[in-house]
Structure formats: structure tokens, C-alpha cells
Amino acid sequence: MKKVLRIVGLTLLGLLVISTFVFLWQKSRPKIVTYKIEAATKGDIEKRTVATGKVEPRNEILIKPQMSGIIAEVYKEAGETVKAGDIIARIQVVPDMVNESSAESRVERARLAANQSRINYDRDKKLFENEVISREEFEKVELQYKNDQEELRAANDNLSLVRTGITKSSAQTSNTLVRSTVSGTILDVPVKAGNSVIQSNNFNDGTTVASVADLGDMLFVGKIDETEVGKLSVEMPMEITIGAIQDLKIPALLEYVSPKGIEESGAILFEMKAALQLPQDLFIRAGYSANADIILDQRKDVVTIPESSVEFSGDSAFVYMVKSEKPQEFDRKHVKIGLSDGIRIEVTEGLKENDKIRGTEIIEDKKK
Known part of the structure; x- marks a missing residue:
């Protein structure tokens, strides 16, 4: 039994030694590389690069009221199309008590003066018809009568303006009616009926009643790294891909590259703007995120x-x-x-x- 075990052990040892030599020989052979x-x-x-950004209208106009007050009615909503002059909202004037009292006093004085002028006019008219007074004297009384009547009308209009912001003669062109100054699409109406608004003045920009823009004239506004901005030039073609509209590339032409960079997250980025060449049947919403694929050079x-x-x-x-x-x-x-x-x-x-x-x-x- 011991003899058999010895023979088996020597055999295994011999196989181990032989396999070791074979392995070392294979490792030592030069490797053929193909x-x-x-x-x-x-x-x-x-050579291309990609700039990230968003799609914005070229001109977004903020509509401001021409007088302060409270929004009485809003006639338009975001998304509606308007033309220049269309009414967007109506403002109800909140009268100042001091100004209202002064306007009422002016009306009363004008009414008293007009009544007295009418009496004088009626009396002198009869005297003139009976040839008691001269034409010159009668014309003076007639002129005073007409001036007092005009003053009464102006005083009433002033009182109406203080109370309601409109007059009988200017009801259609009143400052209480907020009108669109351009044609386009309403992007936002940030006010509601009951909100207080103030007009633009030297100390305040005024309350925005609506923002209007032409969505047919859109720009890609993005940023590009300083290492590639030197390769850009005006009217360079590019392709715009909008995230919300897959599998559609919109051609565009570069219009503007900012002369000043802005540091963001340790990198210097420059703003760029490109005009989109939109198909007539394509509607693009303002604010869509987009990428610009720019061809920097080609052969x-x-x-x-x-x-x-x-x-x-x-x-x-x-x-x-x-x-x-x-x-x-x-x-x-x-x-x-x-x-x-x-x-x-x-x-x-x-x-x-x-x-x-x-x-x-x-x-x-x-x-x-």
C-alpha cells in the first residue's frame, strides 16, 4: 500500500513539474500582435460644438397702464392673439378726496357764473333787439356767456375724470382702457380683477398688465464656452433642437455674440443669439429649452x-x-x-x- 502511494505521489509531482515548464515556455514565446x-x-x-439655451421671442413688450387704479375687468387671457389697439383690461379709478372736493367746488363756481351770464345774456339780448344798447356791448355780454358755458363744461369733465377717469367726449379713448401697443400673442397676464395697479412714472416702472410678443420671430438664446467663442462669426449657420419637439432640427443664423463673458461654475461663458427660420405651420412656445449644433469648421x-x-x-x-x-x-x-x-x-x-x-x-x- 505504501509503495502504491509513493508511486502516485511521484507521478503527481512529475506532472506538476512538466506543466510548470510548459507554462513558462508558453509565456516566454513572443506574442504576435495583429x-x-x-x-x-x-x-x-x-468640427461641431453644442450650446445649450432656450427659445425666446425677439421682442417681448410689457403693457403698462396709463393711470393708477383697480383692475375692474380683464378681457384677454394668455395665449390669445391681439392686434395693436385691442383692449386688454379696464381700470376703475379710485378718486382722491382732496382732488374730488376741489373739482366739485370748481363745478359749483362755474355753474353760478354760467347762470349769471345766461341772465345777463337774455336781458341784453332783448335790449339789443329793441335798439337800446349797441352791438358792441351786446357782443361782450355774449362772449362772456359762451366762456362761462365752456368753463362749466370743462369743470364737469374734470370732475368726471377725477371720479371715473373718463369723460363723455373721450369715452372711447379713455386712459382707463389698457390697450395692446403691438400685435402678437399674449404671453402672460399677471393681474386679475381687483388688483391695484400704478402707472409708470419717474420713480416706478409701473404695474405690468400683460406681456405681448410675436411668436413668429423667435431667437435661440444660449451660452458658449470661451474656448470656442473665438470660432463664431455673425451669420454662421446652425441647427436648433428643441427638447419638447423631438426629431426636428430648425435652421438658424447666428446674430449676436456677447463681447463680455460671465463666470458660471468656474467657467467663462458668452451669451449668443441666433434667429430661427421657422416653418409656417410650426408653433413654438416661448421658453422651450433647446440645444444649438454649431459647425465651427468643415472640409x-x-x-x-x-x-x-x-x-x-x-x-x-x-x-x-x-x-x-x-x-x-x-x-x-x-x-x-x-x-x-x-x-x-x-x-x-x-x-x-x-x-x-x-x-x-x-x-x-x-x-x-
Whole structure:
């Protein structure tokens, strides 16, 4: 029994030693590296960047009241289309007690004067008809009578303005009616019936009754990093993608790049604006988030290769030309490169179309 165990042990030891030598021999063998073979092709190269922002109307007009008071009625809602001059709301005037009392006193004085002038006019008219007084004297009395009547009318209008903000002669063009100053779509009506409003003056911007904008003239407003702002120029084309409208790219032209950057989260960003070229049947709401895909540079019909095939050494670039495919043999060659889009790169000198070069290393699947 002991002899059998000894033989088994020696056998296992021998197998372990042999397998160790086999493993070490396999590890010591040179590894054969194979590469993909790539071919230079002609195509287009575009260098792009993306700017984030939102869609806004070019001009958003804030409608302010022309007098202070309380909103009596609101005739329009957000989303409705209005034309210049359309009434949006009506204001009820809250009269000042001092001004009202003064206006009432003026009316009473004007009424007394008008009554006395009427009596004088009626008396002198009879005297003039009987040729008792001259025409000159009668015309003076007639002029005073007309002036007093006009003063009474003006006093009544002033009292009406203090109390209600309107007069009989200007009821259609009253300052109590808040009208739209432009044509467009109402974006917001921040007031309701019963809210107090004040007119714009030297010390206050006034209460906004509504905001109106033309939604057919929209801008993309975004921000771009300082490393790329120098590559932008006015009228540069771009494509706008709106988050709420998938699978639709809207063409746009760059109109404005801010001359001053703003620091955000440690980065310097510059504001940019681009005019959207909207289709007639497309409705865009103000405030949609959007991205701008900007073509910073492009090359048409140039020789391109995968950028991973290029070896960089200092300021020089090299590729490995295929000398033999089986077995693989390569010759190192200097080339001049141009624009890159991060995947493919332009070769300006050193290669022509269909030239074969070494690509990336082929990694064998360990399971296989």
C-alpha cells in the first residue's frame, strides 16, 4: 500500500513539474500582435460644438397702464392673439378726496357764473333787439356767456375724470382702457380683477398688465464656452433642437455674440443669439429649452483616416503604411494632418485615397 502511494505521489509531482515548464515556455514565446487594416477614404470633415439655451421671442413688450387704479375687468387671457389697439383690461379709478372736493367746488363756481351770464345774456339780448344798447356791448355780454358755458363744461369733465377717469367726449379713448401697443400673442397676464395697479412714472416702472410678443420671430438664446467663442462669426449657420419637439432640427443664423463673458461654475461663458427660420405651420412656445449644433469648421471631399491610426510625436504625425498583410509588416511614414472631428482626421500630405495603413490592435477574445 505504501509503495502504491509513493508511486502516485511521484507521478503527481512529475506532472506538476512538466506543466510548470510548459507554462513558462508558453509565456516566454513572443506574442504576435495583429492590427486592423484601414484604408484612406475621401469624405467630409466637420468640427461641431453644442450650446445649450432656450427659445425666446425677439421682442417681448410689457403693457403698462396709463393711470393708477383697480383692475375692474380683464378681457384677454394668455395665449390669445391681439392686434395693436385691442383692449386688454379696464381700470376703475379710485378718486382722491382732496382732488374730488376741489373739482366739485370748481363745478359749483362755474355753474353760478354760467347762470349769471345766461341772465345777463337774455336781458341784453332783448335790449339789443329793441335798439337800446349797441352791438358792441351786446357782443361782450355774449362772449362772456359762451366762456362761462365752456368753463362749466370743462369743470364737469374734470370732475368726471377725477371720479371715473373718463369723460363723455373721450369715452372711447379713455386712459382707463389698457390697450395692446403691438400685435402678437399674449404671453402672460399677471393681474386679475381687483388688483391695484400704478402707472409708470419717474420713480416706478409701473404695474405690468400683460406681456405681448410675436411668436413668429423667435431667437435661440444660449451660452458658449470661451474656448470656442473665438470660432463664431455673425451669420454662421446652425441647427436648433428643441427638447419638447423631438426629431426636428430648425435652421438658424447666428446674430449676436456677447463681447463680455460671465463666470458660471468656474467657467467663462458668452451669451449668443441666433434667429430661427421657422416653418409656417410650426408653433413654438416661448421658453422651450433647446440645444444649438454649431459647425465651427468643415472640409469637403478630403482624404481622411481614423484618428486612432495616427501616432503623434511632438509636433509631427506618423502613420504605418502596410508593407505586407500576411505576415503583417508596416513602414512608418510622416504625414501632415488637418481638421479632425474626434473620429476621423484630414490628411493634407503623405497619403492618397485607398492607401492602406495600420489601424488599432485586434484584441483576441480570451473565452475563444
